[in-house]
Amino acid sequence: xxxxxxxxxxxxxxxxxxxxxxxxxxxxxxxxxxxxxxxxxxxxxxxxxxxxxxxxxxxxxxxxxxxxxxxxxxxxxxxxxxxxxxxxxxxxxxxxxxxxxxxxxxxxxxxxxxxxxxxxxxxxxxxxxxxxxxxxxxxxxxxxxxxxxxxxxxxxxxxxxxxxxxxxxxxxxxxxxxxxxxxxxxxxxxxxxxxxxxxxxxxxxxxxxxxxxxxxxxxxxxxxxxxxxxxxxxxxxxxxxxxxxxxxxxxxxxxxxxxxxxxxxxxxxxxxxxxxxxxxxxxxxxxxxxxxxxxxxxxxxxxxxxxxxxxxxxxxxxxxxxxxxxxxxxxxxxxxxxxxxxxxxxxxxxxxxxxxxxxxxxxxxxxxxxxxxxxxxxxxxxxxxxxxxxxxxxxxxxxxxx
Amino acid sequence: xxxxxxxxxxxxxxxxxxxxxxxxxxxxxxxxxxxxxxxxxxxxxxxxxxxxxxxxxxxxxxxxxxxxxxxxxxxxxxxxxxxxxxxxxxxxxxxxxxxxxxxxxxxxxxxxxxxxxxxxxxxxxxxxxxxxxxxxxxxxxxxxxxxxxxxxxxxxxxxxxxxxxxxxxxxxxxxxxxxxxxxxxxxxxxxxxxxxxxxxxxxxxxxxxxxxxxxxxxxxxxxxxxxxxxxxxxxxxxxxxxxxxxxxxxxxxxxxxxxxxxxxxxxxxxxxxxxxxxxxxxxxxxxxxxxxxxxxxxxxxxxxxxxxxxxxxxxxxxxxxxxxxxxxxxxxxxxxxxxxxxxxxxxxxxxxxxxxxxxxxxxxxxxxxxxxxxxxxxxxxxxxxxxxxxxxxxxxxxxxxx
Numbered sequence: 106x107x108x109x110x111x112x113x114x115x116x117x118x119x120x121x122x123x124x125x126x127x128x129x130x131x132x133x134x135x136x137x138x139x140x141x142x143x144x145x146x147x148x149x150x151x152x153x154x155x156x157x158x159x160x161x162x163x164x165x166x167x168x169x170x171x172x173x174x175x176x177x178x179x180x181x182x183x184x185x186x187x188x189x190x191x192x193x194x195x196x197x198x199x200x201x202x203x204x205x206x207x208x209x210x211x212x213x214x215x216x217x218x219x220x221x222x223x224x225x226x227x228x229x230x231x232x233x234x235x236x237x238x239x240x241x242x243x244x245x246x247x248x249x250x251x252x253x254x255x256x257x258x259x260x261x262x263x264x265x266x267x268x269x270x271x272x273x274x275x276x277x278x279x280x281x282x283x284x285x286x287x288x289x290x291x292x293x294x295x296x297x298x299x300x301x302x303x304x305x306x307x308x309x310x311x312x313x314x315x316x317x318x319x320x321x322x323x324x325x326x327x328x329x330x331x332x333x334x335x336x337x338x339x340x341x342x343x344x345x346x347x348x349x350x351x352x353x354x355x356x357x358x359x360x361x362x363x364x365x366x367x368x369x370x371x372x373x374x375x376x377x378x379x380x381x382x383x384x385x386x387x388x389x390x391x392x393x394x395x396x397x398x399x400x401x402x403x404x405x406x407x408x409x410x411x412x413x414x415x416x417x418x419x420x421x422x423x424x425x426x427x428x429x430x431x432x433x434x435x436x437x438x439x440x441x442x443x444x445x446x447x448x449x450x451x452x453x454x455x456x457x458x459x460x461x462x463x464x465x466x467x468x469x470x471x472x473x474x475x476x477x478x479x480x481x482x483x484x485x486x487x488x489x490x491x492x493x494x495x496x497x498x499x500x501x502x503x504x505x506x507x
Numbered sequence: 508x509x510x511x512x513x514x515x516x517x518x519x520x521x522x523x524x525x526x527x528x529x530x531x532x533x534x535x536x537x538x539x540x541x542x543x544x545x546x547x548x549x550x551x552x553x554x555x556x557x558x559x560x561x562x563x564x565x566x567x568x569x570x571x572x573x574x575x576x577x578x579x580x581x582x583x584x585x586x587x588x589x590x591x592x593x594x595x596x597x598x599x600x601x602x603x604x605x606x607x608x609x610x611x612x613x614x615x616x617x618x619x620x621x622x623x624x625x626x627x628x629x630x631x632x633x634x635x636x637x638x639x640x641x642x643x644x645x646x647x648x649x650x651x652x653x654x655x656x657x658x659x660x661x662x663x664x665x666x667x668x669x670x671x672x673x674x675x676x677x678x679x680x681x682x683x684x685x686x687x688x689x690x691x692x693x694x695x696x697x698x699x700x701x702x703x704x705x706x707x708x709x710x711x712x713x714x715x716x717x718x719x720x721x722x723x724x725x726x727x728x729x730x731x732x733x734x735x736x737x738x739x740x741x742x743x744x745x746x747x748x749x750x751x752x753x754x755x756x757x758x759x760x761x762x763x764x765x766x767x768x769x770x771x772x773x774x775x776x777x778x779x780x781x782x783x784x785x786x787x788x789x790x791x792x793x794x795x796x797x798x799x800x801x802x803x804x805x806x807x808x809x810x811x812x813x814x815x816x817x818x819x820x821x822x823x824x825x826x827x828x829x830x831x832x833x834x835x836x837x838x839x840x841x842x843x844x845x846x847x848x849x850x851x852x853x854x855x856x857x858x859x860x861x862x863x864x865x866x867x868x869x870x871x872x873x874x875x876x877x878x879x880x881x882x883x884x885x886x887x888x889x890x891x892x893x894x895x896x897x898x899x900x901x902x903x904x905x906x907x908x909x
Binding site: 154155156157158184186187188189220221222223224327328329406407410411413414416418419420421423424426427428429433435452455456457494495496498499500501502503 | 809
């Protein structure tokens with residue numbers, strides 16, 4: 106497997122682009138993107154677990170019922186959630202995209218992100234979408250167009266081999282607030298030229314989202330608009346993946362690589378974040394327990410604030426584990442902090458140990474910090490990603506709407 | 508029922524006081540308090556649901572097994588959680604208090620609050636506790652001694668009548684960080700001169716804690732040290748409450764009044780908070796659903812940040828309800844904000860309605876704000892309390908330990 110450039114256009118036959126429709130007067134950048142496949146794709150998606158779901162999710166569910174799609178149209182600046190004319194406007198968005206691309210309306214995936222509760226000015230999109238130019242270098246441009254409070258574009262792509270054929274998977278995503286496990290990304294769009302059935306694609310995505318995006322938490326708020334979509338157009342020419350065979354495993358491995366890279370980028374770019382905080386839990390009695398523990402640690406406001414302050418306050422790590430509802434024995438737990446600046450063990454068998462405070466401060470001052478937890482009672486492990494809680498998180502969210 | 512002064516010494520036969528033992532060099536104020544009853548009390552307590560429990564909780568559980576107690580000793584500055592010699596030091600704390608007070612060691616409740624993972628310097632307490640002076644005006648002094656990041660003392664007391672006899676319940680509490688449902692206070696100490704059996708007292712407390720402290724959330728972190736204790740010494744001379752009769756109901760009503768007042772004070776004094784945020788959910792299909800919804804709303808970082816910014820971002824209210832796991836229909840939900848400055852309806856039947864942004868800003872700029880949610884499908888209701896998320900929360904928790 107090889108890391109490559111190209112993002113959502115890395116796979117053969119995919120193009121992308123964007124326009125500024127003017128959904129928000131205050132936004133000078135492009136606000137609407139299209140990702141397009143030259144031929145029909147098998148498609149799969151996962152959606153937010155929030156009971157309140159935005160209209161575009163329902164439209165996308167309808168359109169993906171047959172397991173095929175050609176294009177994704179997505180806008181930023183308005184979530185089209187709890188909004189007047191929500192379903193109608195989401196359909197109008199699919200319709201204009203279909204017309205512009207010359208495809209069936211129900212082959213279009215629709216996604217939105219932005220403020221909740223305001224009518225989507227779909228007229229803007231209808232007016233300006235025909236101006237769109239799609240090309241094989243459009244990944245970055247499309248990525249920029251779906252950013253909200255994101256400070257960076259987020260992209261990943263890999264090349265791998267299936268039955269002697271070179272395949273690619275690539276993706277772009279956005280999301281930095283309202284990020285929490287249970288479909289933990291705002292929007293993630295993946296494309297691949299691998300030939301794979303809808304069933305296998307859906308299974309691979311479902312399984313992998315659980316281990317990647319769903320282990321990211323920024324603020325504990327699960328959005329109304331979260332969606333992860335993958336389109337597979339088969340242009341790599343590999344033999345169709347129909348079973349859970351070696352080729353399927355190779356595909357899953359590549360998918361995991363792309364999704365893990367995207368998930369880490371979302372966590373690192375959490376609203377107001379100054380650092381990526383990773384928690385690894387090992388020697389747990391089950392993967393599920395390890396996952397709950399790791400997620401509780403990176404999700405704790407107190408841990409997050411301590412990470413911002415580069416404070417080796419490991420008591421908060423144990424405290425968060427304690428309310429995670431996962432089984433473990435406090436008296437078996439060891440904790441260490443690690444980063445490019447070194448490693449410092451702070452707790453052994455559930456109790457304090459002496460450590461070098463100056464070194465701890467250095468370790469925690471890096472832009473990527475790992476909290477290593479050993480629960481000492483099994484063999485399973487899990488990793489979760491989050492970020493620190495900063496003044497800027499409060500600033501960004503204290504007045505986002507206006 | 509009448510609101511009275513006196514806090515934890517309002518009930519007949521209770522005295523309190525505090526000393527500075529020097530647990531933390533940096534703390535100039537008193538750090539250790541005693542609450543004492545002139546005669547034996549029935550006693551009940553609730554404890555944190557965190558799997559990691561501090562040593563004093565285990566010692567208190569042992570001591571309350573027989574349902575009676577005489578005194579509470581509590582310190583701030585060190586939680587004695589995940590700390591070397593934890594159990595031994597908690598026992599030594601009970602022992603010295605028992606000696607000073609001339610009571611049995613197992614009639615002493617022990618509580619601690621402060622930093623996790625450091626050895627409690629119990630020698631300091633052993634050295635200085637004999638200097639303590641207890642009196643009937645000591646409630647405020649004891650309250651100050653158990654404060655950590657609290658900015659205010661928190662107290663409440665009421666007078667009520669049982670079978671013609673005047674009874675009193677009063678309490679003090681502390682807690683402003685690591686506050687979350689599941690025994691949502693750090694420490695709450697209640698006293699009453701009402702005569703009530705251990706069984707009835709335990710039942711009343713258990714039931715009421717669920718509706719008061721457990722509906723407070725400051726930061727979603729459930730502490731390792733939470734404890735709520737009530738001592739009942741019977742000095743009011745009422746006929747012993749042994750059944751769930753009218754007298755029991757009168758007692759519960761008074762207990763609820765005191766605990767509700769204390770719970771609100773905890774929420775209002777949440778770390779860094781500038782305002783008390785109350786969420787009322789009405790017309791729910793069950794009290795449990797209403798409670799989950801209300802707690803999710805006041806617990807959402809995004810809602811909390813919007814309250815700080817006085818931003819009428821009601822979409823975040825619906826979003827939080829959506830991930831609460833409680834059943835409700837988004838399309839039936841109405842939301843309004845209310846405070847001393849007025850009331851503004853912002854969402855009806857799950858969709859945006861026009862509202863006066865200037866008025867909304869005024870309403871949300873008050874120091875007490877209520878988010879009123881009507882889920883429009885039943886008759887049950889619940890209230891939860893929280894506070895806003897501010898720069899100061901980050902500041903306080905970014906470097907609390909050092």
